[in-house]
Amino acid sequence: MRRLKTVAIVGVGLIGGSFALAMRRAGAVARVVGVDRDAQALERAASLGVIDTAAESASEAAAGADLVFVSVPVRAMGTVLHDVALGLGPGGVVTDAGSTKADVVRTAAEELRNRLPQFVPGHPIAGRESSGVEAATADLFKGARVVLTPGPDTAPEATALVRACWEACGARATEMPAEAHDRIFATVSHLPHLLAFALVSEIVSRPDAAELLGFAAGGFRDFTRIAASSPEMWRDVALANREALLDEMDRYSARIAVFRELVARGDGPGLQRLMTEARNARRAWPGGKRSSSDE
């Protein structure tokens, strides 16, 4: 890809910071401008060398940027895109890193208006338990998948630029409609998060929760790891992707009812058949081995 003159990072946390570091390391950008509503985080980003310059506002950061990378909580997306649109030049491209896409597409249509063709919705499937710019690393996206959901209005050259940037960061980009993205991630990410929160929530509602947790071991630990995630983020994801998530909850509840019936009837062969199918699929899944990255 051509070397970009300026990339603006709006929201300099783990994801935005890692994107800046990866782009720098690839030699894909000359100058990184950052902006964050947390002034101290912005200072740390500058002192860590993640950004070259701190801007006062998203519109100031977007002015003159070849690429604006928006990595803020989904609930802040409207305000941020509104500000970005105020500064964005006709040649600038905007992308985001939100976990849900249909709602971001709707927000972008409202806020970006005539700049909408310059916006490429995106979702990098990467993350880690620690957050903040201190945890940012140029390797975060190495081998990770990124889903881009350009719509009928999106300029093909904008999509091509964002794809090239992700590839420079070591990621593999896939394109699909925003609705398909949201259905897939309701299944493989949003539902499991909600299920893990629900299990811990059920246990802590009991008077003997401490005793119960005292006997919990490694299976429980891994099953509930994602229940230590940000409640604000997952509340927003659940509400932003409500319809798909409700479908997933209903499918899952129906499957639990099937297992319940097998247990109640004492149907050993039936239980074993479903468990074996699941075990085989889980063991065959190439993503099943532990690595340092997660969503």
Next chain:
Amino acid sequence: MRRLKTVAIVGVGLIGGSFALAMRRAGAVARVVGVDRDAQALERAASLGVIDTAAESASEAAAGADLVFVSVPVRAMGTVLHDVALGLGPGGVVTDAGSTKADVVRTAAEELRNRLPQFVPGHPIAGRESSGVEAATADLFKGARVVLTPGPDTAPEATALVRACWEACGARATEMPAEAHDRIFATVSHLPHLLAFALVSEIVSRPDAAELLGFAAGGFRDFTRIAASSPEMWRDVALANREALLDEMDRYSARIAVFRELVARGDGPGLQRLMTEARNARRAWPGGKRSSSDE
């Protein structure tokens, strides 16, 4: 504790083999006799130095043993305890390592008859993903919890001996009634296993399962790790602990219904409140950090 002359291990796999190695390392036993229905596993146990002598049958192994450690699948427990009773002397003590306890207590009452006071039901909360005697290690129980569920018939000196052996292996023993054990483990172990199997089972039932799994990341990986467990073992656990597990499934389904209602209503504060309670409890749980041991 006094040094035991002979310990018999019935079922020389990960758990039985690790118990033998830990007892040896503690200098708590002079001679280890092993028996296994898998003749090759028994040979490997001897060549690895896990056992000194291979016996032909559980009754032969039990004859003259100070302690008989039964680590076989719960479904084999009846036959094995029947054989153990045939050989066991009046001074021998028997314990087991099954994941459920009330069913083992019932089986023991039927099979051990006048030897029942010599039986101490036990459950070490340890394990790992690999199985078999090759994976056995003297460290497996270091710092692990072990639950003992002696009943009114159990001789106190038998319980004291089993407790001393576990402490020699580095474990911490807790006593409780078998029914209390089964309720606790239905909550913190049996239910999560069934939930993980159910999630993968639901996904693999779909025509686009492969595409879905292609986008699954670290949260899904950890949530479903236990769905790679033995279907035979977890089928048996689910059926052996049926009543407690059905209760847990009903409580969990009710909690899922609460979350579903909050999502359907778009109740952000309600969702955030339950998720925050769960997040705080999960973060405060001392078992939350990864280690090499699990159940």
